[in-house]
Amino acid sequence: MKEIQITFEDSSKHTIPSGKSVKEILSSINSNNSRDVIACRIDGIPEDLSCIVQKDVSLQTIYRNSPEGLEILRHSTSHIMAQAVKELYPETKVAIGPAIENGFYYDFDREKPFTPEDLEKIEAKMEDIIKNGLTFNKKRVSKEDAIKFFKSKSESYKVELLEEIKQDEVTLYEQGSFTDLCRGPHISETSLVKAFKLLSIAGAYWRGDERNQMLQRIYGTAFFELSELQAYLKNLEEARKRDHRKLGKELELFSIYDEIGPGMVVYHPKGALLRITLEDFERKEHLKRGYHILIGPTLLKLDLWKQSGHYDNYREMMYFTEIEGQMYGIKPMNCISHMLVYKSKIRSYRDLPLRFFELGTVHRHEKSGVLHGLLRVRGFTQDDAHILCTPDQLQDEIISILDFVDYVMKIFEFEYMVELSTKPEKAIGTDEDWERATGALAQALKAKSFNFETNVGEGAFYGPKIDIKLKDVLGRFWQCATIQCDFTLPERFELEFIGQDGKPHRPVMLHRVILGSMERFIGILVEHFAGAFPTWLAPVQAKVLTITNAVDQYGDKVRSLLADEGLRCELDTRNEKISFKIREAQLQKIPYLLIAGNREASSETVAVRLRDGRDLGQISLEKVMKMINEDVKQKRLIPGGEGI
């Protein structure tokens, strides 16, 4: 028999007889951990373990505890789900069913919507399929045969997919009664699925296009170990507990009233304190970095929106109103008044870069179905800036914004990732402008040696952008900061500066936000900190709790001392037990609880209890104020620091 040579990842080479499956090869060579191998790569291409090797190849193993291994498991589980659905509801057509970040889904076309009870039935059927230990069999067939096969099964979505495939040969995977068009690879048999759960049902457009048929998507997840599934479900539970809409109510931060309108936020006293604290921080940081603060109006005449291009490209997102026969638009962006301020006088190259900053409240008519607490609203305030500079200054400006973002994100201990978005279908400006602008952004990212992904066609209509997605404590990503290049607005508003040569030149412009919107950022902060804000941000930084009414006066003295220091302090003199007051204050996530009884009143101290339950004992008022001030100054995330 012919012999072939297998080269492994560690460069070791083995000579074996041709015609063996990968599984056989692995168990003949390394029996120890071959059981943990779930799939492989042959010459770099993902393959099943059942793949027969007939020539010299390089062989890489994919282990079950690798991200790729998990993805394969989930993909296979989606096939098992589709099989279960087809067996229970044969009239259903299948669409696509990939693995996704935390699990998998499969899209189905079925007249009757799936119900939660259906999910239970499907899960039970899946258990059966898993128990039966069906093997995943890969078949290579010609495209024509595959089309014939799926036509005979009335699987029109599969036929549509096939018709767009360029290759003549396709692969099908078959387990039990179910056959799917699929590239693979898959696990070898269904019994390898040890832990899975179907999570939700949702509508989803065929191929993600809203002009297409709405399908029914079932989401699920799968793991190799039950303990991992349980940990994941626990994480979901934790996320629910941290939901900013729930905490926003409990901590009395904000409301969104039906009566006022969807997506319109009202800040309650505590939320308002949090917000102005963030805003004060922002103003300070911007002034430090040479920004000029502007304040502009909400309503601007329609002509300006026509001039800017917003009317042509953004109209359906805008609100309009008529005043004395004159049409106005409510601003969806802050740039226009900044343009006019730039134009208010003749600018010299010596004035550039000019950085205009505005905490600008904008309104966008977001589709009703997308609204979500503070994270997606219709009226929001951006920490917006427009930087006008010479083309030469562009890269340095982008770099200093990236540094600014980094500085701010570190304060909250957010990690983040960076994406570059290029020209979308609906866009203004020439291709050359787009190339220059995209190049400038990419070069700045390279100069800071950022790893970034490129999102083709995802830019704003007026220019390419860098999006910064921050990662919260639960590992979720949120879009906040963005840096957008704009060569067209300076053109449309005929902005000029006088150059060294005494002639007029056109500046270039950057739009950028750091936190993004105050609303979204606050929503993220609530979830990130589970409502337990760092002392510098906490709406109430300290609460004085009196033990009996005999010390109410002393309690008020403590409160006013702290207030004089500029600290946000409340006093609880209710006729309640101290444990009751502590419980309540703790649930309100107040960083410092200052307990005042007779002992403290007579010694000018308070008994300090931190939010996390640490009891620091009796401490002098002076020392307590110093502690809290130190938290604020250092923007410590944990009250009192971690070292106490």
Next chain:
RNA sequence: GCCGGUGUAGCUCAGGGGUAGAGCAACUGAUUCGUAAUCAGUAGGUCGGGGGUUCAAUUCCCCCUGCCGGCUCCA
């Protein structure tokens, strides 16, 4: 905007064709207490809005609206 679910007291939630209930909160009284819930009492709702079926609708049906989970879109 689309698909599905859902809307009962300030909050969290039961209930169900014969006009509603709990806990917490609120209010009143008692208690003045040392580190996560003191006791008792009182009050509180056109059951999201409109229409229909019915002797009778909060309950069943339809429409609208808000909210929730997704899709599409996005700071």
